[in-house]
Amino acid sequence: MAKIVIDPISRIEGHLRIEAKVEGGKVVDAWSSSTMFRGIEVILKGRDPRDAWAFTQRACGVCTTVHAITSIRSVEDALKITIPENARIIRNIIMAIQYVQDHVIHFYHLHALDWVDIVSALKADHAKTASLAQSISDWHNSSPAYFKGVQDKLKAFVAGGQLGPFSNAYWGHSAYKLPPEANLMAVAHYLEALDWQKDVIKIHGILGAKNPHLQTFLVGGMAVPVDQDSQNALNAGSIAMMKELATKAKQFVEKVYIPDLLAVASFYKDWAQYGGGVGNYLVYGDFPLDGSGKAEKLWLPRGIILNKDLSKALPVDQTKIAEYVTHSWYEYPEGNDKGKHPWDGQTNYKYSGPKPPYDFLNTDAKYSWLKSPRYEGKSMEVGPLSRMLVAYVSGHKRIKEVTDSVLKTLGVGPAALFSTLGRTAARGIETLVTAEMLPVWIDELAANMKKGDKKIHAGEKWEPSTWPKEAQGYGWHEAPRGALGHWIKIKDGKIDNYQMIVPSTWNGSPMDDKGQKGPWETALIGTPVANPEQPLEILRTIHSFDPCMACAVHLVDAEGKELFKVKVI
Amino acid sequence: MQQDSLLDGLIQRGISRRDFMKFCTATAATLGLQSTFVPRIAEALETKQKPYVVWLEFQDCAGNTEALLRANSPTVKEIVLDILAVEYHETIMAAAGHQAEKSLADVVKNQKGKYIAIVEGAIPMNEGGVYCCIGGKSALDIAKEVCGNALATIAVGTCATYGGLPAAKPNPTGAVGVSAALPGLKVVNLPGCPVNVENITATVVYFLTFGALPALDDKGRPLFAYGKRIHDNCERRAHFDAGQFVRQWGDSGHRLGWCLYEMGCKGPQTYKNCPRIKYNEGTNWPVGAGHGCIGCAEPAFWDSMGSLYSRLPNVPGAGYQATADKVGTTLVAAAAAGAAVHAAIRLGKGASKKDEKSE
Numbered sequence: 027m028a029k030i031v032i033d034p035i036s037r038i039e040g041h042l043r044i045e046a047k048v049e050g051g052k053v054v055d056a057w058s059s060s061t062m063f064r065g066i067e068v069i070l071k072g073r074d075p076r077d078a079w080a081f082t083q084r085a086c087g088v089c090t091t092v093h094a095i096t097s098i099r100s101v102e103d104a105l106k107i108t109i110p111e112n113a114r115i116i117r118n119i120i121m122a123i124q125y126v127q128d129h130v131i132h133f134y135h136l137h138a139l140d141w142v143d144i145v146s147a148l149k150a151d152h153a154k155t156a157s158l159a160q161s162i163s164d165w166h167n168s169s170p171a172y173f174k175g176v177q178d179k180l181k182a183f184v185a186g187g188q189l190g191p192f193s194n195a196y197w198g199h200s201a202y203k204l205p206p207e208a209n210l211m212a213v214a215h216y217l218e219a220l221d222w223q224k225d226v227i228k229i230h231g232i233l234g235a236k237n238p239h240l241q242t243f244l245v246g247g248m249a250v251p252v253d254q255d256s257q258n259a260l261n262a263g264s265i266a267m268m269k270e271l272a273t274k275a276k277q278f279v280e281k282v283y284i285p286d287l288l289a290v291a292s293f294y295k296d297w298a299q300y301g302g303g304v305g306n307y308l309v310y311g312d313f314p315l316d317g318s319g320k321a322e323k324l325w326l327p328r329g330i331i332l333n334k335d336l337s338k339a340l341p342v343d344q345t346k347i348a349e350y351v352t353h354s355w356y357e358y359p360e361g362n363d364k365g366k367h368p369w370d371g372q373t374n375y376k377y378s379g380p381k382p383p384y385d386f387l388n389t390d391a392k393y394s395w396l397k398s399p400r401y402e403g404k405s406m407e408v409g410p411l412s413r414m415l416v417a418y419v420s421g422h423k424r425i426k427e428v429t430d431s432v433l434k435t436l437g438v439g440p441a442a443l444f445s446t447l448g449r450t451a452a453r454g455i456e457t458l459v460t461a462e463m464l465p466v467w468i469d470e471l472a473a474n475m476k477k478g479d480k481k482i483h484a485g486e487k488w489e490p491s492t493w494p495k496e497a498q499g500y501g502w503h504e505a506p507r508g509a510l511g512h513w514i515k516i517k518d519g520k521i522d523n524y525q526m527i528v529p530s531t532w533n534g535s536p537m538d539d540k541g542q543k544g545p546w547e548t549a550l551i552g553t554p555v556a557n558p559e560q561p562l563e564i565l566r567t568i569h570s571f572d573p574c575m576a577c578a579v580h581l582v583d584a585e586g587k588e589l590f591k592v593k594v595i
Numbered sequence: 596m597q598q599d600s601l602l603d604g605l606i607q608r609g610i611s612r613r614d615f616m617k618f619c620t621a622t623a624a625t626l627g628l629q630s631t632f633v634p635r636i637a638e639a640l641e642t643k644q645k646p647y648v649v650w651l652e653f654q655d656c657a658g659n660t661e662a663l664l665r666a667n668s669p670t671v672k673e674i675v676l677d678i679l680a681v682e683y684h685e686t687i688m689a690a691a692g693h694q695a696e697k698s699l700a701d702v703v704k705n706q707k708g709k710y711i712a713i714v715e716g717a718i719p720m721n722e723g724g725v726y727c728c729i730g731g732k733s734a735l736d737i738a739k740e741v742c743g744n745a746l747a748t749i750a751v752g753t754c755a756t757y758g759g760l761p762a763a764k765p766n767p768t769g770a771v772g773v774s775a776a777l778p779g780l781k782v783v784n785l786p787g788c789p790v791n792v793e794n795i796t797a798t799v800v801y802f803l804t805f806g807a808l809p810a811l812d813d814k815g816r817p818l819f820a821y822g823k824r825i826h827d828n829c830e831r832r833a834h835f836d837a838g839q840f841v842r843q844w845g846d847s848g849h850r851l852g853w854c855l856y857e858m859g860c861k862g863p864q865t866y867k868n869c870p871r872i873k874y875n876e877g878t879n880w881p882v883g884a885g886h887g888c889i890g891c892a893e894p895a896f897w898d899s900m901g902s903l904y905s906r907l908p909n910v911p912g913a914g915y916q917a918t919a920d921k922v923g924t925t926l927v928a929a930a931a932a933g934a935a936v937h938a939a940i941r942l943g944k945g946a947s948k949k950d951e952k953s954e
Binding site for chain 1: 645647652653654655656657658659660661662664665666667670671672675676679680681682684685686687688689690691692693694695696697698701719722723724725726727728729730731732733736759760761763764765766767768770788789843844845849850851852873874875876878879880881883884885886889897902903904
């Protein structure tokens, strides 16, 4: 049976190709391939480790903070540098708003069109849409006139004949289940989110000079001075502006994103049985609450869950990580069936795929630019679902509260989390709890400034002359998409080796030396496909891995009271 | 199907005429035009159809796409839904796979010679272009076909303009910018890592208004955005001139907003309008925040300016001779010559010349 090919996979960052075998209306086999290579690890060799953050940052302009932070942490680990308090808190705020903005953009602008039929929205009754919106949230944009306005704009747009990014898509597909009113509401919020995201990210402008590609990171701290008595430093005005933006961020999450997730989810409960994946979850943990560097002090705890066993979270031992290239376009001198720890990692790139233009990859041989990272030989999923599961099992109070409430409302057990639906629910939970921390951490920064602490950089080891001849270290970070690690070896003040294992590498990896598939490949198997020519369902599961939307059915406030119930109309 | 003019479309979508005029005024400002040009811009947008645009991504990080999302006056919502017909953009489009490929092919065929191609990301040339394939085709082949049949190509970001990060030594994949991959093609270069989105919209509006591409410097960059160095417009220039330099991160000079030259600022050799338009609707920019410019709009900046933190040598007026203790290669002589070339180009070209006369 011929394979179907989806290339380009749209609404992701980067270039992804999926090949799949569909039989009996579902996917029976799948292969994931990254089709673009740049060689950043190669480019870094011989450069100043203090510059590495800027190079690696350009791995991704969507998660534009993550590689910079991880790179700097790897150098700080290698050189044994502890950053000042102000820098620690600033980095937490930067990471938190990145999560919130990135996850919301993902839900509306990357994932939503898999669940929401825009053309159906044209048929919606705007009064009924208003009732729906008001039944799930007290968000102010909810009048019938408002939704009529959105619908009229949509009608004019479609009538213009130039459908732009909505052309040639899957409107009318049988897998779309939302009534027209829910579709119209979602479209309205898609448009509102487009305006919202550029505003709340100004927190990065204040702390990071600009977004995308913040430019205030330093090995040893941050380059943004702190001084309440200076107009050229973070001061009371900066704090006030950040508080306002954080409020705006949190309100949209509480009043628009979460209620929409609940509404959409209620129509797609059957997706709790698809897209489960490998059942192994890896979390490095993040958001250090103090400068100790201890894993117990991470707001998002570190841990591993194997085989969906929620009775315990296992410790993470970075020596057990290895990358395989059996089905990847690289060569290891020791043999392509071997795994290599990133400190000994190599990037000997060698393309052996078909010459373009090609129709199919040779999925029996090497078929991707992604290596296959494995933990103790196991394929691991990373991302918000992994984080929420580990946090839950580790006893994180707030995450447990919100997750329990979601499960209770859905009327399902934890097993539902191991799915496309569960993955999206987890991301919403994570966005909510992270948005709640934004004002807390901004206040923490203000409190530290009030103490008179102006230190933003630990400069004692800034000069390479203060470094040992050789050093090695690693930096870990929980990027919005999952566990991220950089491993560095420094020799004579220059980068001797640099290896990055990126969340998409874990999740999108091809088969390893034992033929074990990666998380995306595994998750796709069993996904229903009503029409192989229009693989909407495959997109749905794939997109669930990228910072993703959630489908919870309830929203719970701080005291555990139920705030809203979704009316299914 | 009857296609409305741009202004008709905007009004139908609830954009008031007042908002529309505000947009034209903002664009005129970005382009460095006097207010007398605003009615001309408005007229151009009122009467023209939504131009077809396809946005290609090659060896990229999507930073320029994300920059587009931060646009204001107009917002990305207005750009993508009201002002331009963006029929292909992998990061935001609903269709995938064959359906996405059809969207691109339809524009190339039905709008041949009339659409604008925007390119983000470098094109790898080694080994027949295997290092970047989309839909089974190499980036080079896609660029040849799509850019080759476009009315004009706009390369956004330093990767698409000059090769950018993938082209940094040792350039493992033979990455180059669009102009180098397709010599002879008419390309406007909007470098920056990523580009400042206001420069993208201003370029498109310039084209719609004047029916021509803006005056470009010798690197293919519009003069309205890249005609002056960071150093020429920098809010900290007074400190540079007075010899007040930050010497250590977090010192009193840093807190007082002193010049970042000694901390590695590449402003004296970088041509871009960051100090004037800043980022995220004027929120901030690197020097304003406290970290030097890294020269991200300059070709090969990852290699040509030394480490981010090494001082540029021999910057005139630094108050003293900077000894090059840990410094990379320098382009100071070329920069001085470049400034002279810039002046010559400004005096020689169309609209810019009118500007000069009326000043």
